[in-house]
Amino acid sequence: xxxxxxxxxxxxxxxxxxxxxxxxxxxxxxxxxxxxxxxxxxxxxxxxxxxxxxxxxxxxxxxxxxxxxxxxxxxxxxxxxxxxxxxxxxxxxxxxxxxxxxxxxxxxxxxxxxxxxxxxxxxxxxxxxxxxxxxxxxxxxxxxxxxxxxxxxxxxxxxxxxxxxxxxxxxxxxxxxxxxxxxxxxxxxxxxx
Amino acid sequence: xxxxxxxxxxxxxxxxxxxxxxxxxxxxxxxxxxxxxxxxxxxxxxxxxxxxxxxxxxxxxxxxxxxxxxxxxxxxxxxxxxxxxxxxxxxxxxxxxxxxxxxxxxxxxxxxxxxxxxxxxxxxxxxxxxxxxxxxxxxxxxxxxxxxxxxxxxxxxxxxxxxxxxxxxxxxxxxxxxxxxxxxxxxxxxxxx
DNA sequence: GGCAGCCCATAAGGTAGTTTAAGAAAGCGA
DNA sequence: TCGCTTTCTTAAACTACCTTATGGGCTGCC
Numbered sequence: 001x002x003x004x005x006x007x008x009x010x011x012x013x014x015x016x017x018x019x020x021x022x023x024x025x026x027x028x029x030x031x032x033x034x035x036x037x038x039x040x041x042x043x044x045x046x047x048x049x050x051x052x053x054x055x056x057x058x059x060x061x062x063x064x065x066x067x068x069x070x071x072x073x074x075x076x077x078x079x080x081x082x083x084x085x086x087x088x089x090x091x092x093x094x095x096x097x098x099x100x101x102x103x104x105x106x107x108x109x110x111x112x113x114x115x116x117x118x119x120x121x122x123x124x125x126x127x128x129x130x131x132x133x134x135x136x137x138x139x140x141x142x143x144x145x146x147x148x149x150x151x152x153x154x155x156x157x158x159x160x161x162x163x164x165x166x167x168x169x170x171x172x173x174x175x176x177x178x179x180x181x182x183x184x185x186x187x188x189x190x191x192x193x
Numbered sequence: 194x195x196x197x198x199x200x201x202x203x204x205x206x207x208x209x210x211x212x213x214x215x216x217x218x219x220x221x222x223x224x225x226x227x228x229x230x231x232x233x234x235x236x237x238x239x240x241x242x243x244x245x246x247x248x249x250x251x252x253x254x255x256x257x258x259x260x261x262x263x264x265x266x267x268x269x270x271x272x273x274x275x276x277x278x279x280x281x282x283x284x285x286x287x288x289x290x291x292x293x294x295x296x297x298x299x300x301x302x303x304x305x306x307x308x309x310x311x312x313x314x315x316x317x318x319x320x321x322x323x324x325x326x327x328x329x330x331x332x333x334x335x336x337x338x339x340x341x342x343x344x345x346x347x348x349x350x351x352x353x354x355x356x357x358x359x360x361x362x363x364x365x366x367x368x369x370x371x372x373x374x375x376x377x378x379x380x381x382x383x384x385x386x
Numbered sequence: 387g388g389c390a391g392c393c394c395a396t397a398a399g400g401t402a403g404t405t406t407a408a409g410a411a412a413g414c415g416a
Numbered sequence: 417t418c419g420c421t422t423t424c425t426t427a428a429a430c431t432a433c434c435t436t437a438t439g440g441g442c443t444g445c446c
Contacts, residue, residue, distance in 0.1 A: 185403090
């Protein structure tokens with residue numbers, strides 16, 4: 001059963017009745033995505049909440065000069081959604097790309113309303129997820145305005161060691177907001193000391 | 194009635210019954226705060242959601258070198274809370290300071306649970322508020338990693354013109370993540386062109 | 387009314403991070 | 417297994433932004 005991981009995830013927040021578990025199985029759809037394929041592209045409206053069962057994704061922006069800036073990664077048991085586009089039903093300015101062959105569970109917005117909007121437990125769960133994401137976003141803003149690139153890299157290594165083996169330095173540099181060349185000099189300096 | 198502005202705010206999201214309006218009046222407490230006084234200091238646990246009825250606040254971090262970094266401002270009809278501390282009940286690393294003599298409405302965490310946790314309407318409202326805050330946070334992260342200080346300043350002017358008259362350039366510079374001196378050179382350059 | 391404290395501007399020298407270019411190593415598709 | 421694309425590194429020139437210092441104007445306070 002592919003929703004096993006998702007149910008386990010939900011039950012870390014609040015426990016579910018059997019009826020609620022069935023709702024989850026009914027509302028979420030499984031999908032396989034190949035490496036380098038996109039589940040969201042600029043201009044699309046983001047119509048799904050996506051939960052990663054297996055694999056790895058990145059969400060990024062392409063700026064005026066054509067440069068990519070990674071906003072977020074997601075591996076097993078993470079969510080990845082352009083919430084600005086999802087909630088406002090506006091065209092997204094972001095891309096979500098699979099970095100590995102992946103399996104996901106998706107919840108369409110209509111199905112979120114249909115299945116979960118009247119349910120207090122799921123309202124609490126989705127509120128908790130959003131609060132959690134907001135705490136992380138605030139931490140990252142603080143870090144961006146108060147730390148150097150080296151400090152951010154060290155924090156990234158400590159906080160997400162599981163990403164190190166799966167992501168190239170190009171991807172990590174883009175997430176930290178520096179060029180791969182500069183990340184390379186940071187790494188060199190760290191090994192030296 | 195001091196909760197008028199707050200009720201109007203809530204009803205922009207979802208309409209409330211009379212009973213729910215009474216709940217709001219019961220749960221929120223009014224408080225006056227003088228300029229330069231704090232409603233949160235580093236080490237405190239953030240125990241309230243704060244809604245600004247009148248006045249102006251800033252939330253900021255002090256880094257290892259003693260420098261202040263503004264994370265957020267709040268004026269009339271804005272919320273200001275250290276959500277990381279509030280939800281995790283951990284000591285905060287932030288300060289929230291009144292920049293003007295102000296009037297606020299505060300909701301204690303226990304009262305949020307007591308009055309609103311079982312109420313579907315308020316769950317939806319608080320979820321919507323959090324989603325909104327998350328969208329803003331994501332936009333700000335994107336901007337921090339993809340824009341220059343000048344671009345961020347221009348966007349700040351466009352997005353929050355009402356802040357211009359009320360905040361010093363020192364406060365704005367700290368929000369943008371640059372020194373006041375550099376903001377001054379940006380402003381000079383803009384006038385010249 | 388005068389002093390203290392804050393705010394803004396300007397300038398010179400310094401540092402963090404970028405750009406461009408080039409070469410070697412490693413992974414991927416056919 | 418070959419060829420191609422991607423990845424990592426190094427280096428030199430460049431730019432965005434910081435630091436420190438100075439001076440002048442404004443505001444609030446006794």
